[in-house]
Amino acid sequence: MQDQHYRGLVAEWYDDWLKEVTADKVFYSGFFHGFQGQVLELACGTGRLLIPVAESGVTIHGLDSSQHMLDVIWRKVADLNIEAIELYNQPMEEFSLPTQYDAIFVGSGSFQLLTSPESTLHSLECIQEHLTDGGFFLTDIFIPWDDIIAQRRDSYHVTRDVGRSNGQRSIVLERFEIDLSKQVKHGAYRYEFYKDKHLSECITDDLSIRWYWKDEFLNRICRSGSIDRVVTV
Numbered sequence: 001m002q003d004q005h006y007r008g009l010v011a012e013w014y015d016d017w018l019k020e021v022t023a024d025k026v027f028y029s030g031f032f033h034g035f036q037g038q039v040l041e042l043a044c045g046t047g048r049l050l051i052p053v054a055e056s057g058v059t060i061h062g063l064d065s066s067q068h069m070l071d072v073i074w075r076k077v078a079d080l081n082i083e084a085i086e087l088y089n090q091p092m093e094e095f096s097l098p099t100q101y102d103a104i105f106v107g108s109g110s111f112q113l114l115t116s117p118e119s120t121l122h123s124l125e126c127i128q129e130h131l132t133d134g135g136f137f138l139t140d141i142f143i144p145w146d147d148i149i150a151q152r153r154d155s156y157h158v159t160r161d162v163g164r165s166n167g168q169r170s171i172v173l174e175r176f177e178i179d180l181s182k183q184v185k186h187g188a189y190r191y192e193f194y195k196d197k198h199l200s201e202c203i204t205d206d207l208s209i210r211w212y213w214k215d216e217f218l219n220r221i222c223r224s225g226s227i228d229r230v231v232t233v
């Protein structure tokens with residue numbers, strides 16, 4: 001589980017870093033527009049995707065292994081007129097919820113945070129157990145092509161640099177190494193937080209992602225027998 005990566009100031013600044021990323025928000029809101037069933041988002045984070053879906057009137061629950069990310073959702077929905085969101089602080093590779101869902105999705109490549117075959121399989125089994133008859137699993141995956149071609153970056157480089165109107169600023173830096181045989185990108189991250197141009201806090205953390213070739217994902221993972229109906233984008 002990699003929830004250390006999404007705690008404290010990292011959770012607080014997550015939306016600032018992603019504020020210009022809108023394609024997935026538009027996609028999931030459009031996909032579920034008018035959907036009548038119950039939906040679950042795994043690894044829902046700060047609700048960047050969950051909240052717009054909920055705002056369109058869909059019944060949606062969220063699950064995430066970081067309580068700090070879920071706390072951000074609670075703060076955001078307090079100001080919105082959204083019906084009955086339920087949030088669960090559990091890992092997606094081992095969850096048990098009281099509801100069965102007509103759709104379960106994992107957005108923004110977050111399923112790829114499960115890097116071992118066992119955790120992926122456990123997660124797919126949990127997903128299947130929580131789907132209604134006729135329910136489906138929806139996810140998106142990505143391949144980090146530029147990083148695969150580069151193979152490694154030994155020194156940190158800036159991936160995000162964001163300021164707030166109150167003068168606070170945060171910078172995210174990354175270095176990484178590609179393991180081609182395991183199809184894993186091992187990333188190391190450094191988060192710098194500034195107040196009045198002075199470095200006030202610095203956090204370092206590791207985070208890996210597993211990538212899949214599309215046919216591999218469809219044939220080996222999704223049609224492994226764990227899940228009956230899969231939609232990939």
Ligand SMILES: C[S@@+](CC[C@H](N)C(=O)[O-])C[C@H]1O[C@@H](n2cnc3c(N)ncnc32)[C@H](O)[C@@H]1O
Nearest residue numbers: 002006043044045048064065066069091092108
């Ligand atoms: C890149 S963020 C994506 C959040 C949200 N889906 C979005 O698009 O903004 C990844 C999220 O996955 C959560 N996460 C990481 N590993 C997890 C796991 N094993 N089970 C559940 N959530 C996990 C993190 O806490 C974080 O909130």
